[in-house]
Amino acid sequence: MMPSLILATAVRYLLPLLLLLSIFDLLRGHNAPGGGFVGGLVAAAAFALYALAFDVPQARRVLRVDPLQLIGGGLLTAAASGLPALLQGRPFMTAWWGPWLLPVLGKMGTPVLFEIGVYLTVLGVTLLIIFSLAEG
Amino acid sequence: MFLLIVIGSGLGGALLAPLLYRLRPSAAGRLLALLPAGFFLYFVALVRSLEAGKALTASFAWVPGLDFHLSFYVDGLSLLLALIISGIGTLVTIYAESYLAGDPLRGRFYAYLLLFMTSMLGVVLSGNVLALFVFWELTSLSSYLLIGFYHHQEDSRGAALQALLVTGAGGMALLAGLLLLGQVGGSYELRTLLLRGEEVRSGPLYPLLLGLVLVGAFTKSAQFPFHFWLPGAMVAPAPVSAYLHAATMVKAGVYLLARLSPVLGGTGEWQFLLPLGGVLTMGMGAFLALLQEDLKLLLAYSTVSVLGILVLLIGLDTTLSMQAAMVLLVVHALYKGALFLAAGAIDHATGTREISRLGGLVRFMPITTAALALAAFSMAGFPPLLGFISKELLYEAKLQAGSAAPFVTTAGVLANVFLVAGAGVLSVPFLFGRGLSVPRPPHEVPVGLWLGPALLAGLGLVIGLWPGLIDRTLVAPAVEAIRAQPTEVRLALWHGLNPVLLLSSGTILAGAGVFLLRHRVQQGGRWMAGLGRWGPARWYAVGLSGLDGLARVQTRWLQGGPLRQHVGIVLITTLGLVGWTFSGQLGGIHLPGWPPQVRTYEGMVVLMILGGIVATARASSRLTAVVALGVVGYGVALLYILFGAPDLAMTQFAIETLTVILFVLVFPRLPRFTLRSRPWQRGRDLVLALLAGAMMTGLVLAVVVRPFQSRLSPFFAENSVPLAQGRNIVNVILVDFRGIDTLGEITVLAVAALGVYALLKLCLDREVGGEESQ
Numbered sequence: 076m077m078p079s080l081i082l083a084t085a086v087r088y089l090l091p092l093l094l095l096l097s098i099f100d101l102l103r104g105h106n107a108p109g110g111g112f113v114g115g116l117v118a119a120a121a122f123a124l125y126a127l128a129f130d131v132p133q134a135r136r137v138l139r140v141d142p143l144q145l146i147g148g149g150l151l152t153a154a155a156s157g158l159p160a161l162l163q164g165r166p167f168m169t170a171w172w173g174p175w176l177l178p179v180l181g182k183m184g185t186p187v188l189f190e191i192g193v194y195l196t197v198l199g200v201t202l203l204i205i206f207s208l209a210e211g
Numbered sequence: 212m213f214l215l216i217v218i219g220s221g222l223g224g225a226l227l228a229p230l231l232y233r234l235r236p237s238a239a240g241r242l243l244a245l246l247p248a249g250f251f252l253y254f255v256a257l258v259r260s261l262e263a264g265k266a267l268t269a270s271f272a273w274v275p276g277l278d279f280h281l282s283f284y285v286d287g288l289s290l291l292l293a294l295i296i297s298g299i300g301t302l303v304t305i306y307a308e309s310y311l312a313g314d315p316l317r318g319r320f321y322a323y324l325l326l327f328m329t330s331m332l333g334v335v336l337s338g339n340v341l342a343l344f345v346f347w348e349l350t351s352l353s354s355y356l357l358i359g360f361y362h363h364q365e366d367s368r369g370a371a372l373q374a375l376l377v378t379g380a381g382g383m384a385l386l387a388g389l390l391l392l393g394q395v396g397g398s399y400e401l402r403t404l405l406l407r408g409e410e411v412r413s414g415p416l417y418p419l420l421l422g423l424v425l426v427g428a429f430t431k432s433a434q435f436p437f438h439f440w441l442p443g444a445m446v447a448p449a450p451v452s453a454y455l456h457a458a459t460m461v462k463a464g465v466y467l468l469a470r471l472s473p474v475l476g477g478t479g480e481w482q483f484l485l486p487l488g489g490v491l492t493m494g495m496g497a498f499l500a501l502l503q504e505d506l507k508l509l510l511a512y513s514t515v516s517v518l519g520i521l522v523l524l525i526g527l528d529t530t531l532s533m534q535a536a537m538v539l540l541v542v543h544a545l546y547k548g549a550l551f552l553a554a555g556a557i558d559h560a561t562g563t564r565e566i567s568r569l570g571g572l573v574r575f576m577p578i579t580t581a582a583l584a585l586a587a588f589s590m591a592g593f594p595p596l597l598g599f600i601s602k603e604l605l606y607e608a609k610l611q612a613g614s615a616a617p618f619v620t621t622a623g624v625l626a627n628v629f630l631v632a633g634a635g636v637l638s639v640p641f642l643f644g645r646g647l648s649v650p651r652p653p654h655e656v657p658v659g660l661w662l663g664p665a666l667l668a669g670l671g672l673v674i675g676l677w678p679g680l681i682d683r684t685l686v687a688p689a690v691e692a693i694r695a696q697p698t699e700v701r702l703a704l705w706h707g708l709n710p711v712l713l714l715s716s717g718t719i720l721a722g723a724g725v726f727l728l729r730h731r732v733q734q735g736g737r738w739m740a741g742l743g744r745w746g747p748a749r750w751y752a753v754g755l756s757g758l759d760g761l762a763r764v765q766t767r768w769l770q771g772g773p774l775r776q777h778v779g780i781v782l783i784t785t786l787g788l789v790g791w792t793f794s795g796q797l798g799g800i801h802l803p804g805w806p807p808q809v810r811t812y813e814g815m816v817v818l819m820i821l822g823g824i825v826a827t828a829r830a831s832s833r834l835t836a837v838v839a840l841g842v843v844g845y846g847v848a849l850l851y852i853l854f855g856a857p858d859l860a861m862t863q864f865a866i867e868t869l870t871v872i873l874f875v876l877v878f879p880r881l882p883r884f885t886l887r888s889r890p891w892q893r894g895r896d897l898v899l900a901l902l903a904g905a906m907m908t909g910l911v912l913a914v915v916v917r918p919f920q921s922r923l924s925p926f927f928a929e930n931s932v933p934l935a936q937g938r939n940i941v942n943v944i945l946v947d948f949r950g951i952d953t954l955g956e957i958t959v960l961a962v963a964a965l966g967v968y969a970l971l972k973l974c975l976d977r978e979v980g981g982e983e984s985q
Binding site: 100105107108109110111112113117119120127143146157172182184186189192196197200201204205207208209 | 857858861862865866868869872873875876877935936937938939942943945946947950951953954957958960961963964965967968971972
């Protein structure tokens with residue numbers, strides 16, 4: 076990676092903004108364009124930019140979690156989001172919504188948990204591939 | 212119900228075992244043994260309450276739409292096996308604690324063992340044939356994990372794979388057979404099927420159905436010609452061999468045949484095929500057992516032989532033969548379990564399993580050798596052990612087998628003679644021999660290791676002396692369950708002087724004779740066993756390597772060489788198939804009118820895309836090509852926006868960006884950018900590309916003409932808000948209506964990523980040379 080001062084400086088500001096954008100995309104998905112897939116991709120792009128601007132070990136440090144564990148955690152969350160329905164005697168993955176309306180996040184329910192699972196998985200998958208390619 | 216708790220706690224125990232081992236390594240084995248012990252006590256209690264002769268049933272919905280329920284059907288037959296499974300399971304768990312002491316993977320072993328035990332219990336307690344199949348396959352899976360426990364050894368891995376492939380292929384056949392059975396019998400529930408025997412047997416599908424089920428049962432119970440995986444599985448640790456390959460898993464096929472005999476039995480095919488397979492297996496197993504020098508292999512082949520006897524008895528299809536089969540089930544579990552556990556203890560203490568080097572072991576390992584000898588005498592059928600009672604019942608059943616009696620009895624006597632000789636080979640040298648030369652100083656083993664063999668062998672003696680302990684409570688209910696009529700079973704050591712006694716004493720004498728002449732027999736037998744080199748084991752090896760070779764040749768032909776070649780083959784095939792369909796079936800293409808009704812900005816986006824394509828094809832550096840490709844991608848995303856698909860466009864934008872980043876990361880590793888194709892090749896590729904594009908265009912134009920009324924779009928549009936509480940219909944479909952599809956997709960993503968990761972990490976220093984990625 077050729078060190079570029081412009082990219083390095085810009086990425087330092089872009090990373091938190093892009094992560095915020097990715098979470099925004101994630102949470103608005105139910106009622107407006109967005110969702111777990113796009114959120115995960117945007118977050119992955121953010122970390123990939125960071126890896127381009129600096130280097131992969133630093134990007135891994137900022138990520139803090141190993142991409143493999145992100146994948147596992149994401150799949151687990153997504154699968155677990157279907158379990159509350161089983162406990163209620165309904166088919167696996169029947170949505171269960173909470174009655175309360177949170178101020179910023181909106182309605183909470185198992186589909187949101189599923190979206191988060193998808194987000195984490197996509198993030199993990201993309202970063203696993205990108206980091207492995209970059210490290211060589 | 213309680214049965215569900217049994218299965219659930221078994222699975223839970225399997226999941227928690229490694230954790231428990233990590234927390235309390237010294238006590239984990241004993242604590243975990245409480246689980247099978249608890250099951251055993253529960254089943255003993257059930258024995259009392261079931262003496263009325265009715266079956267205990269319970270049912271839980273699993274997939275109601277397919278008549279696939281988690282049902283339980285517990286009668287005498289199930290209980291007999293359940294007691295064996297849980298009882299020997301307890302002893303094996305305790306044994307494993309000492310046998311695997313010091314092994315860091317012991318927690319994992321317990322997990323696999325408990326998983327196996329639970330699935331085996333599921334097989335014998337199940338009341339729905341589909342649920343039975345699920346548990347059946349689970350036993351194959353856990354057996355794979357257990358046989359391959361010493362996974363760093365190549366022969367362990369090979370043997371585990373062999374067992375898995377053979378029993379798995381049999382499992383496929385079994386599934387087909389069970390599905391047919393359910394169709395013909397009208398239900399997958401056992402209690403219904405057991406009443407529909409007449410319909411099943413008289414239907415035209417009966418032979419096919421029977422054949423498939425037999426393949427499944429024969430592979431699992433190591434009948435000829437599927438027997439070869441069992442001796443191979445002896446690389447497993449001793450507790451595994453004792454539990455799976457002597458007492459329980461190999462009996463699953465026998466159980467299935469016994470369980471389905473009211474439905475499938477009683478016909479000419481049944482009474483021919485089963486005895487045929489049984490006799491072949493019985494004879495071959497007994498003979499080969501005598502030729503072995505390794506203790507465990509001798510035990511393995513004799514197990515194969517006894518499994519053959521069991522199948523033969525079930526094939527004879529009389530009440531007496533079923534009685535003999537049930538008693539043999541119990542006897543064999545007791546003595547074989549004891550023998551395998553003792554063999555493992557000997558191996559553990561001395562470091563070898565070669566009989567010739569273990570002479571006179573009794574001086575150093577009295578308890579273990581005594582248990583071994585007792586069990587061996589039961590195997591040989593000496594009174595007053597239970598084995599004697601079992602042998603007498605065998606002969607009685609064979610003598611009354613109708614027209615086949617002479618043949619069957621003769622074969623039985625021959626096989627038993629060899630088994631007696633085999634029993635001699637594995638006990639006499641230890642007791643009276645000399646010349647102990649072993650790697651490790653021999654010493655008696657700790658309690659955990661001799662408790663199992665001693666208890667099991669002792670039981671053989673005790674029940675032999677007091678057969679009343681099991682004849683009314685265990686054997687009779689089992690036989691009644693199979694024959695569906697009340698039966699009286701009275702086991703006794705002495706039945707008076709009759710032909711059966713003559714046969715059994717003759718067998719013992721002849722066996723002793725063969726034993727004394729064993730070296731002669733072994734020499735003679737070895738050339739015959741040499742024929743085995745062209746036997747089923749060889750076919751398996753040839754088949755497997757043939758499959759490998761075929762895959763290699765086909766991949767090199769279709770997918771080797773430049774990527775352009777592979778893509779070209781795919782395109783030509785698709786063009787050919789679609790073109791052929793087009794010419795035959797689809798109607799004409801509806802060409803849009805001229806001038807085209809395109810808005811200015813739409814036209815600009817299309818021009819941008821076209822420009823990007825031309826730039827990509829004519830680029831003189833990789834970076835240019837990638838950027839131009841990115842322009843094409845962004846253009847397509849813009850089209851998505853223009854035509855009202857914002858989610859798709861967002862995803863496309865993100866993917867294009869990431870692809871560019873990906874390419875930039877890969878560039879440094881690729882060889883120099885050069886022109887690798889000649890002009891005529893490029894011309895050919897251009898024509899191919901244009902044809903493919905024209906095909907897709909034509910396809911779309913032809914499809915658009917047809918009337919298209921979707922019931923899905925209005926449904927989703929109407930129900931998105933009330934049912935799924937979301938206004939973004941696309942997202943709602945992905946996450947809610949079709950959530951399980953998405954779950955599958957992200958799993959596939961994860962697996963693909965793991966594959967890429969593995970490939971990248973494996974090509975550490977190697978040049979990625981042979982694959983040109985142009």
